[in-house]
Amino acid sequence: MSMIKYGLIVFLSWVGPSHAGDALSPMLGKPLSKATIQQRNFTVFPNGQGLPVGQGSVSAGKQVYTSFCLSCHGFEGSGDSAEELAGALHRLTDNPPDKTIGTYWPYATTLFDFIRRSMPMDSPGSLSTQEIYDVTAYLLFLNNIIDHNKIIDHHSLAKIKMPNANGFINQYKNNN
Amino acid sequence: MKFKQIAGGLIDRRYFLKKSLIFSVAASIPAYLTAQTPLELERTEWMSEPGLGFSNYGQPSPFEKKTIRWTMANSHAPGNGVSWTPLQDLEGIITPSGLHFERHHNGVPQIDPTAHRLMIHGLVNNPVEFSIENLLQYPKTSQICFIECGGNSNAGWHTNPIQTPVGNFHGMVSCSEWTGIPLKLLLNEAQLQPQAQWLIAEGGDASLMNVSLPIDKATSDCFVALYQNGERIRPENGYPLRLIVPGWEGVLNVKWLQRIHIANQPTMSRNETAKYTELLPSGKAQQFSFIMAAKSIITNPSFGHQLNRFGLYQISGLAWSGRGKITRVEVSADQGQTWLDAELQTPVLPLCFTRFRIPWQWQGQAVVLCSRATDETGYIQPTRTELVAQRGRHGYFHYNAIVNWAISAQGKISHVYD
Numbered sequence: 396m397s398m399i400k401y402g403l404i405v406f407l408s409w410v411g412p413s414h415a416g417d418a419l420s421p422m423l424g425k426p427l428s429k430a431t432i433q434q435r436n437f438t439v440f441p442n443g444q445g446l447p448v449g450q451g452s453v454s455a456g457k458q459v460y461t462s463f464c465l466s467c468h469g470f471e472g473s474g475d476s477a478e479e480l481a482g483a484l485h486r487l488t489d490n491p492p493d494k495t496i497g498t499y500w501p502y503a504t505t506l507f508d509f510i511r512r513s514m515p516m517d518s519p520g521s522l523s524t525q526e527i528y529d530v531t532a533y534l535l536f537l538n539n540i541i542d543h544n545k546i547i548d549h550h551s552l553a554k555i556k557m558p559n560a561n562g563f564i565n566q567y568k569n570n571n
Numbered sequence: 572m573k574f575k576q577i578a579g580g581l582i583d584r585r586y587f588l589k590k591s592l593i594f595s596v597a598a599s600i601p602a603y604l605t606a607q608t609p610l611e612l613e614r615t616e617w618m619s620e621p622g623l624g625f626s627n628y629g630q631p632s633p634f635e636k637k638t639i640r641w642t643m644a645n646s647h648a649p650g651n652g653v654s655w656t657p658l659q660d661l662e663g664i665i666t667p668s669g670l671h672f673e674r675h676h677n678g679v680p681q682i683d684p685t686a687h688r689l690m691i692h693g694l695v696n697n698p699v700e701f702s703i704e705n706l707l708q709y710p711k712t713s714q715i716c717f718i719e720c721g722g723n724s725n726a727g728w729h730t731n732p733i734q735t736p737v738g739n740f741h742g743m744v745s746c747s748e749w750t751g752i753p754l755k756l757l758l759n760e761a762q763l764q765p766q767a768q769w770l771i772a773e774g775g776d777a778s779l780m781n782v783s784l785p786i787d788k789a790t791s792d793c794f795v796a797l798y799q800n801g802e803r804i805r806p807e808n809g810y811p812l813r814l815i816v817p818g819w820e821g822v823l824n825v826k827w828l829q830r831i832h833i834a835n836q837p838t839m840s841r842n843e844t845a846k847y848t849e850l851l852p853s854g855k856a857q858q859f860s861f862i863m864a865a866k867s868i869i870t871n872p873s874f875g876h877q878l879n880r881f882g883l884y885q886i887s888g889l890a891w892s893g894r895g896k897i898t899r900v901e902v903s904a905d906q907g908q909t910w911l912d913a914e915l916q917t918p919v920l921p922l923c924f925t926r927f928r929i930p931w932q933w934q935g936q937a938v939v940l941c942s943r944a945t946d947e948t949g950y951i952q953p954t955r956t957e958l959v960a961q962r963g964r965h966g967y968f969h970y971n972a973i974v975n976w977a978i979s980a981q982g983k984i985s986h987v988y989d
Binding site: 418419420421422423424425426427431432435436437438439440441442466467476477486487488490491492494496499500501502504505508509512513516517519562563564565566567568571 | 645676690692700702705708710753759761771777779780787830832834848854856859860861964965
């Protein structure tokens, strides 16, 4: 393309789909500071990148669970209006299967991430980092993944091997 | 009547056009034509008084109050649920914005656009944020495309066929004209680093819903939409900004888009691990299935409609594929033993609803109507038996089997499995 008089732009050749992103940009984005990014960056990766410094215990987590989670998720993680979190009676090959944290979730980091971003539903964002680590520890305990006296933290959480860690087939990778 | 019919009363439309068949109606002369005295000109009530004034925003006729989304939410968390598009009541290919399906994880945020930002950061040289005011000044593009929830039609996995209107069963799919900015344009401004392989998109709702998307798709045909069907996106569809990922699972079309994190790996969020993955009989689950495979449904007649006369009907339905254009829709009136090509209404667009139609003669015969879509890759919509053989019954997501409507001799319609 070339610029002509009066600022009009003539497309001399046009190939590809209409929104290939080859259009010109007015470039109106504002630079983001590191501090702003840090304040808004909720992402947690399965390797632990993004986890805030902190730790949690099973016993404290039981208190957090009782106060903020039990009314929907039920006693010990099953049996009420919300997702079944623990207490699977069936394996994934059974009919019907039980898809709990213990039988299905491939990464422990996802637990911390989802609780931090979305829970509890009536007041998301209300739990402290400490409380999120605590309740994460309790849910891992309920699923027989850690012992009752285990402390989890920002280093150890990503190292926990979940029972179904190898349970997924990446369809995108297989087809591309 | 002499015309080409195949089993069950379907009519080959080519023959139909050639012969211009007219289905005869017993003619009789109306009484008023034979009356002795001249009759007064007729005027209805609404022809006899001025109508209503102008309105700032038009609404459907008060006589169409039944054409609504069917909603279902968690009683403990009313913002966590679904509303379905009433496909059985709609025609054409565009879903009215107010009837577009909804899936929210924790309600519809009421976002002030002046306070909303889209940020792009991570593996980029130039982390940037955009205000809505700025984004409105970018070059835009439009695409008419469907959005289908990965969990659409999941009742099809049930042991017994669900008896419910087609919208309540398959209505987590809708089709709009979306207008926005090519995502690549914004990513170019942020300057992707060579290690960039995934894009993690996050919405600004109470659940901060996030999912990972391969960078190849993000830089090919994805865009960030500001408009739906010509007007700014409705709050329940992502106002002020929604990521559009044509042809891929609805959950990737992140509403209330506020943050794009460029990474070399997926984040493995809850909604791409615990949910939106398909458990197989082997105990392994398919992940990142992304593409919504070809599907078709007869929307008229369908469950809840009642055939109350013999004669000619037009079967009408929708077909779509996440892999491109629909090239063929066949209809059967004998549950798939014999098929006839339906007419595809133009324009037939890629990754978009395609409306199909075929004439059908009903004389009180008990039949099973079904449709079968083929897309431009040659993929053919499977029967339920084939799908279950391949995937088991506990995958929940990505159900796209052929749907059968059994019509009784009394004209009652029910859902049956093959």
